[in-house]
Amino acid sequence: MLQIESELLLIIRSVREHMSETQKYCVGIDLGGTFIKFVALGRDFRPGPTLQLPTPVQEGPDGVAKRMVAGLEQLMQSQRLSREDVLGVGIGAPGPLNLADGIVVAMPNIPGMENVPLRDLVSEGAGIPAVLENDANAAAYGEFLCGAGLGARHMVLVTLGTGIGGGIIIDGKIYHGANTFAGEIGHIIVDPEGEECGCGQKGCLERYCSATYIAKRAERMIRQEGRTGKLAELLRDNGAITARDVQLAAEDGDKFASEVWDSGMYFLALGCVNICRLLDPDRIVFAGGMAKAGDGLLGPVRKHFKQLHWSLTDILTKIEIAGLGNDAGVIGAAGVAWNAFD
Ligand SMILES: [Zn+2]
Numbered sequence: 174m175l176q177i178e179s180e181l182l183l184i185i186r187s188v189r190e191h192m193s194e195t196q197k198y199c200v201g202i203d204l205g206g207t208f209i210k211f212v213a214l215g216r217d218f219r220p221g222p223t224l225q226l227p228t229p230v231q232e233g234p235d236g237v238a239k240r241m242v243a244g245l246e247q248l249m250q251s252q253r254l255s256r257e258d259v260l261g262v263g264i265g266a267p268g269p270l271n272l273a274d275g276i277v278v279a280m281p282n283i284p285g286m287e288n289v290p291l292r293d294l295v296s297e298g299a300g301i302p303a304v305l306e307n308d309a310n311a312a313a314y315g316e317f318l319c320g321a322g323l324g325a326r327h328m329v330l331v332t333l334g335t336g337i338g339g340g341i342i343i344d345g346k347i348y349h350g351a352n353t354f355a356g357e358i359g360h361i362i363v364d365p366e367g368e369e370c371g372c373g374q375k376g377c378l379e380r381y382c383s384a385t386y387i388a389k390r391a392e393r394m395i396r397q398e399g400r401t402g403k404l405a406e407l408l409r410d411n412g413a414i415t416a417r418d419v420q421l422a423a424e425d426g427d428k429f430a431s432e433v434w435d436s437g438m439y440f441l442a443l444g445c446v447n448i449c450r451l452l453d454p455d456r457i458v459f460a461g462g463m464a465k466a467g468d469g470l471l472g473p474v475r476k477h478f479k480q481l482h483w484s485l486t487d488i489l490t491k492i493e494i495a496g497l498g499n500d501a502g503v504i505g506a507a508g509v510a511w512n513a514f515d
Contacts, residue, residue, distance in 0.1 A: 197260050199514065200248065201315075201507030202241055202295070203308065204228070204266040206282035209240060211248040212500070213259075214507035216515075218318050223500055224248045233285040234277075238294035245299050261514030262303040263506035264295060265311035272353055275305040304513040308502050310347045310356065313340025315505025316458050320496035325455035329448050330495070331358055333441075333463035333470075337379040341452065346512070359383065363443055381440035384416035384463045391419050391433045402429040420466045435473055442477030449482070449490050460495035467494055 196215075203210040211224040226244045229236040245262065249255070269278040275292025296303035306314075313322075313330035322328040326345060332338040337359030341348040348355050359379035360372050367376025380386050394400045395408055403422040407414050416437075422430030445457050459470060475492055482488050497504060 196258060198252075198254055198258055199260050199507045199510035200245055200262045200301075201311070201503045201505065201510065202245065202262060202264045203311070203503035203506055204237070204241070204264065204280075204291075205308075206230070206267075206280075209237075209244055210500070210503040211244045212503045212507055213248060213252055213254065214504060214511065216511075218508070218511075220319060220500070220504045220507070221252055223503060224251070228283070230283050234283070234289040234291070234294070237283060237286070238289075238291060238298060241291075241295050242298035245295075245301075256300055259301050261510040262295060262299065262301050263311070263508065263510030263513070264292060264303055264305050265308040265502045265506035265509075266291065266305060268307050268309075270305060270307055270353070272305055272307070272349065275303070277305075302514055304510055306347070306506060306509045307340075307353070308506075309338040310340040310349070311503075311505035311509055312460060312501040313342055313356070313458075313505065314347055314508045315497055315501035315503070316460065316495050317342045317345070317505075318508045319504055320501060321458045321493045322456055327452065327454040328456045328458060329356075329358070329452060329454045330458050330460055330501075331441075331444070331448075332461040333382070333384060333459055334461040335383060335385045337383045337444075338461075342454075343452070347509070358444060358448065361444055361447055363440055378440060378444045382437040382444070384461075387416040387419055387433060387437040388414050390436075391430070394429070394433065400429045403427040404430050404433075416463055417466070420463075420469050424469055438470070438473035439477045441470075442474045442481055445474065445478050445490075445492060446481045446483075454490055457490060457492045458495050459492070460501060464494050470494070 198213045198215050201212050208225050209228050213221045229240050266277055277289045277291045280286035292303045292305040316322045316330055317328050328342045330340045339356045339358035341356045360377045362376050363378050364376030368380045369375055370377035370380055391404050391414055395405045404414055407418055419430050419434050423434035
């Protein structure tokens with residue numbers, strides 16, 4: 174009888190442990206210059222609803238850390254999570270960062286945010302272990318876990334915005350490199366005699382196909398070469414044009430706009446071929462403002478990719494548009510915490 178009882182106790186304990194195991198969560202926090210976002214992610218990697226609070230820019234680093242802890246507690250309360258339910262917190266922040274020590278080295282849009290031990294401030298404030306990750310890497314990890322990277326093992330995220338950033342996932346893990354500089358896809362050199370880049374190199378990829386430079390190139394060609402068409406009219410009326418203007422005019426059949434857009438897509442495809450040669454990923458995923466062009470981006474990139482790709486094998490890497498939009502970073506930050514604390 175005693176033996177049966179003790180066996181029963183063992184079974185109950187293991188069921189309880191299993192249940193509490195399946196109910197654990199990690200929380201992701203994404204620090205931006207305007208908003209701080211929060212999300213809880215269970216072991217099934219199905220993200221819950223996100224919470225968004227304004228970034229208290231004027232309150233400096235301590236104010237930012239306090240807002241992060243307050244938001245974390247608000248999120249936990251709304252989802253009825255206790256401290257014991259949360260294994261850890263992942264914080265995504267813009268670089269430069271010292272990942273090993275959890276320090277934000279600089280964040281120009283928040284005054285005083287220099288050499289701030291953000292990881293420890295949040296962890297100590299909340300009483301929950303925390304880990305810091307670069308926001309581009311976190312976004313790549315989010316897409317990998319829950320978005321356009323689902324089912325892939327090796328994935329590269331290319332973020333197309335004012336600049337070009339990225340993140341590399343190899344064998345399901347973020348690849349940081351020896352000095353955490355891996356994934357700076359925007360600074361792959363595509364023309365050694367090309368334009369000078371702010372980074373000190375010449376002919377970096379982002380000088381040819383970021384949203385900023387596609388718009389700039391069109392403006393320059395209109396002003397210096399007297400190019401005409403829809404974009405010239407827009408520039409005259411609005412004083413500026415955007416990459417979106419270029420893409421839409423190209424889709425409408427404007428010859429000059431098509432030329433500028435297609436040139437940008439050529440360089441983007443060139444970057445993708447180089448990524449394939451080096452890393453052979455299952456998938457390359459485009460995110461950021463320019464990815465909203467959808468097929469307007471994928472169509473020409475895939476066309477050039479096919480032409481530039483080697484002929485030794487079929488094309489095995491798929492090129493897709495990101496699926497999580499602006500939530501990739503916060504979801505990925507929670508995923509980073511799962512990786513660190515599970
Ligand atoms: Zn550069």
